[in-house]
Amino acid sequence: MKSEVQGVRQSGRWPVEIRPPSGWPRLDLPSVWRRIDIVYILGLRDIKVRYKQSFAGITWAVIQPLITMFVFTAVFDGVVKVPTGGSPYPLFALAALVPWTYFVHSITKATTCLIVDQDLIRRVYFPRLILPISAVSGGIVDFLIAFSLLLIVMPIYGVGPSLAILLIPAFFLFSLMTALTLGLWLSAINVRYRDVNNAIPFFTQILMFASPVAYPSSVVPAQWQWAYALNPMATVIDGFRWALLDGQPAPGPSSLVSIAVVTVGLVGGLYFFRWQEDRFADVV
Amino acid sequence: MSSSRAMIEVEGLGKSYWVGGERLVDHMGMHALIESALSAPVRWLGQNFMRRAQTSRFPMTEGHMKWALRDISFEVCEGEVLGVVGHNGAGKSVLLKLLSQITRPSEGRARIYGRVGSMLEAGTGFHGELTGRENIRLAGAILGMSRAQIADRLDEIVAFSEVEEYIDTPIKRYSSGMIMRLGFSVAAHLDTDIMLIDEVLAVGDQRFKRRCIEKMRSVATSGKTVVFVGHDLQVLERISDRAILIRQGRMQMEGAPGDVVAEHVRWADGRQLDD
Structure with a gap:
C-alpha cells in the first residue's frame, strides 16, 4: 500500500495542490481520463432514467426522426418541391435528421448538465469536464438506434450503401465535437445566466434553418458556401448524405472552414470551461 | 519516523464570499x-x-467581502485523526469542501499526499428513478470507487444499509431514512488513504446512528489519515488524536482533543451567560 503511494507520487500525480485560482487555467485532460468511468456511468444513468416509466421506451429514439421525416416529406416534397439531386425525399431528409436529432439532443443536455447535476458539483469533486462530455456521449445509443432505422429504410427506396459508409463514424464524431464545443461554452455560461436555458430551444430551431436539414446545401450560392460552412453541422449533414445516398455531392473545400471553427471553438471552450469551473460550486 | 510523514499540509488557507x-x-x-x-x-x-x-x-x-475561513494552518500526519471542533457556521464544512477540492480557496494553500475520499453528505449522486443497486454503482463511481471495487463491496454495502429487501426497487419508493442509510453505507465503504468525514453523515434512528459512529470509528482507527468534523464532542474526543478549534472562521486553538473540547465548551458556556 505504502509503496503504491510512493510510486504514484513519484510519477508526479501527487501532491495535490490546492490554491486560489490564478493565471491561465490548466486543461489537465489526463485527470479527466482517469475518471472516465463516470462518463460511462452517468451516460448509463441518463439512458435508464429517460426510458423508465415510459411505454414506448427506447423506440422514442426512432419515433422522433421518423415522424419529422413524414412531416418534412409532406411539406418540402409534397407542397414546396425542394430539389434533392435525384434522391427520394424521405431518405434525403432522414439522412440529415438522424445526425441532427442527435446534435439537438446533445447540446440541450450539455447546456443544462451543470444545472441538472448541481448537487454533485456542490457535494463531490471530480473533473467537471466529465459532465458535458457525458452529456454528449449519452446520445450515442439513441443515435445508433436511429441510424439502424436509416439502414432499414434505405433498401426500401432501393438505395444500397457504398464504401463511403465507412466514413460515417468520422462525420458522427465531428457532430459530437460540434455538440461538445457548444456545450462547453453554453453550460459554463448557463451556471451564471439561466437565460441560456430559455434561449436553447429557440437557438436550435433557428440553427436548423441554417443547416441543410430540409433542403440541400447546394441551394446556397457558391460564393457563400464558406460562410454557410461556419455552421459545422452543414458539413456533417452533407457528409451523411454523401456517404449514404447515391449522387449526392461530397462536402467541398468549405468543410475546412467547419473544421477550423470546431477546432478553435473546442480548444477555446475547454479553456473557458476550466477557467469558469472554479466558480461553479459557489455560483450554481 | 516514516509514520510521521505529513499527508495533509495546510498553510494560511482562507475562503471569502461576497455577501449582501x-x-x-x-x-x-x-x-x-x-x-x-x-x-x-x-x-x-x-x-x-x-x-x-x-x-x-x-x-x-x-455587499461586502466575508471571510468564511481565514488563516488556517495545520498538518495531519499519516495515520493520524484530526478532529475539527466549532459551532455551526464556524467554517468547518467550508474547510472540508476546500480539502476535497469542491471549491477553491481565496488565499493560502493546501497540499494533499494521497487519494482523498469524502464522507460529507449522504446520498450524493443518487437518482430517485434508479434502484438501490443501480444507485450504489452510480454513487460509488462518483465518489471515486472503481467498478471492481464496487462489485467487491456491493454485498457489504447492501448488508450495512439494511435495505436488502428493496435493493431492486427504485429509491423514490424508499423512506427518507432508508435513502440516508444507503447513502451512508456507500460513503462508508470508500477506501482511500485520506478520509474527510463529517459527523452529520451519521443518520437515521438512534440505533443506526450508533452503527454509523461505530463505522466512522473503525475507519478512523484503521490507519487511514482522517479529518473528522464532529458535533458530538464525546465521540470526537474519543476518535481524534489531535484537534483544532475553529471559531468564526479563525483557528482558535490546536492541541489534545480533551483540551480543545474543554476550551470549546467553556467558550460556549460563557456565551450563553452573556445572552
Whole structure:
C-alpha cells in the first residue's frame, strides 16, 4: 500500500495542490481520463432514467426522426418541391435528421448538465469536464438506434450503401465535437445566466434553418458556401448524405472552414470551461 | 519516523464570499438592474429623510467581502485523526469542501499526499428513478470507487444499509431514512488513504446512528489519515488524536482533543451567560 503511494507520487500525480485560482487555467485532460468511468456511468444513468416509466421506451429514439421525416416529406416534397439531386425525399431528409436529432439532443443536455447535476458539483469533486462530455456521449445509443432505422429504410427506396459508409463514424464524431464545443461554452455560461436555458430551444430551431436539414446545401450560392460552412453541422449533414445516398455531392473545400471553427471553438471552450469551473460550486 | 510523514499540509488557507448585494452590475441581471434603478430615488429619500426606510423596504445593495475561513494552518500526519471542533457556521464544512477540492480557496494553500475520499453528505449522486443497486454503482463511481471495487463491496454495502429487501426497487419508493442509510453505507465503504468525514453523515434512528459512529470509528482507527468534523464532542474526543478549534472562521486553538473540547465548551458556556 505504502509503496503504491510512493510510486504514484513519484510519477508526479501527487501532491495535490490546492490554491486560489490564478493565471491561465490548466486543461489537465489526463485527470479527466482517469475518471472516465463516470462518463460511462452517468451516460448509463441518463439512458435508464429517460426510458423508465415510459411505454414506448427506447423506440422514442426512432419515433422522433421518423415522424419529422413524414412531416418534412409532406411539406418540402409534397407542397414546396425542394430539389434533392435525384434522391427520394424521405431518405434525403432522414439522412440529415438522424445526425441532427442527435446534435439537438446533445447540446440541450450539455447546456443544462451543470444545472441538472448541481448537487454533485456542490457535494463531490471530480473533473467537471466529465459532465458535458457525458452529456454528449449519452446520445450515442439513441443515435445508433436511429441510424439502424436509416439502414432499414434505405433498401426500401432501393438505395444500397457504398464504401463511403465507412466514413460515417468520422462525420458522427465531428457532430459530437460540434455538440461538445457548444456545450462547453453554453453550460459554463448557463451556471451564471439561466437565460441560456430559455434561449436553447429557440437557438436550435433557428440553427436548423441554417443547416441543410430540409433542403440541400447546394441551394446556397457558391460564393457563400464558406460562410454557410461556419455552421459545422452543414458539413456533417452533407457528409451523411454523401456517404449514404447515391449522387449526392461530397462536402467541398468549405468543410475546412467547419473544421477550423470546431477546432478553435473546442480548444477555446475547454479553456473557458476550466477557467469558469472554479466558480461553479459557489455560483450554481 | 516514516509514520510521521505529513499527508495533509495546510498553510494560511482562507475562503471569502461576497455577501449582501451584488458586486458587479453584470451579476445582477436585468430585473435587479431595472428594479435598482427605479428604486434609487426612493432609496435616496429614505436615506435622507426616513432613517427606517433604508433598512426595511429598500435595503442598500452594497455587499461586502466575508471571510468564511481565514488563516488556517495545520498538518495531519499519516495515520493520524484530526478532529475539527466549532459551532455551526464556524467554517468547518467550508474547510472540508476546500480539502476535497469542491471549491477553491481565496488565499493560502493546501497540499494533499494521497487519494482523498469524502464522507460529507449522504446520498450524493443518487437518482430517485434508479434502484438501490443501480444507485450504489452510480454513487460509488462518483465518489471515486472503481467498478471492481464496487462489485467487491456491493454485498457489504447492501448488508450495512439494511435495505436488502428493496435493493431492486427504485429509491423514490424508499423512506427518507432508508435513502440516508444507503447513502451512508456507500460513503462508508470508500477506501482511500485520506478520509474527510463529517459527523452529520451519521443518520437515521438512534440505533443506526450508533452503527454509523461505530463505522466512522473503525475507519478512523484503521490507519487511514482522517479529518473528522464532529458535533458530538464525546465521540470526537474519543476518535481524534489531535484537534483544532475553529471559531468564526479563525483557528482558535490546536492541541489534545480533551483540551480543545474543554476550551470549546467553556467558550460556549460563557456565551450563553452573556445572552
